[in-house]
Each structure stands twice: as C-alpha cells, then as structure tokens.
Amino acid sequence: MPRHLWHDGGGLRHAYDTASYPFPPRPGEEITVLCGAEVTLVREDFPQLPEHRKHPTCWECDAAWRRREGLAPRPAVAKR
Template sequence: MSFRPFRWLPHNGKRHAVKEDAVACEETTTLCGEEVTIPAGRLGKEEWSWPTCRDCDAAWRAAEGILPIPHQLGAADVSARTPGVPATPR
C-alpha cells in the first residue's frame, strides 16, 4: 500500500489523479471531476508522457500540502508568496 492517497492515470490525453486504491475495471472520478474506468491492462509509454491535468495537479498539491508550481499561479498568488511584492487584486 502506498503512503499517498492518489496516483496518476493517463486518460483522455492527460495524466489525471485518481484514488490510490482504485482497482482495474473500477469506475472512479479523477480529482478534476472526470469519470474514468481504471484500465485492466498496462498502458504504453506514450500515454505516460501526456501532460499532467492542471486541475488534478492543483487538487493533488492542495491535498498533499504541496505549494503550487509557480508558473501555474496567477499574479496575485505569486505576489502573496513573494516578500516585498504587493499583492494585486484579482
């Protein structure tokens, strides 16, 4: 069993986060809200190189207590985390 509550799964052109305990052929929901059936077989290398779903990544990071990737933050978020830079209104 994993230490983490989520794992990554290629689906619909992106890598999405799903519950760690999801099993083959089970229907589940990704962290971004997409319905997915866990595949029974192994996925190819191409699928694992798909880009990460930004919404799943943001939800995963929030659940794990990991700061967002800086390039995914808005200007207000960056200035709020940067000492000496005033926050800009949204």
C-alpha cells in the same frame, strides 16, 4: 500506499485518490479523478501494455493534488 496516484486516461495524465480506488485500475474501468472528471480507461492508458501512449498532465488534477498533499501551488511558467 500513497494517498494519491497518477494515471493516464481520457487524453491526460490524471491523479486519483487511492482511498476510493485501493486496487490499481484496469482497462475498461471508469474512475473519478481529482479534477472531478469521470475517465474510462483504455489499453493505451497503461504503461505495462504495448499500446501505451504518454499523455500531458491535467493541471486541474495537479492543483487538487498539491492542495490535498499540502504542497505549494505550481509555479507560473513564464511565456517567451
């Protein structure tokens, strides 16, 4: 299993540590994500359920995930 996984929650797509949550989260559970937020998951956060809604990436989780995985920082996006 990968060390970190991504999951929608709290209006954003967050990363979480599988060492802290070895089983897939379920609706109604609260998880602590890599950016430090406590996120309570709802049915809309699960792609397996018909209520699913995609969320934008949490860039704080992205930065923490990249550090933990030894990846380069996210490239800057040029503004037009």
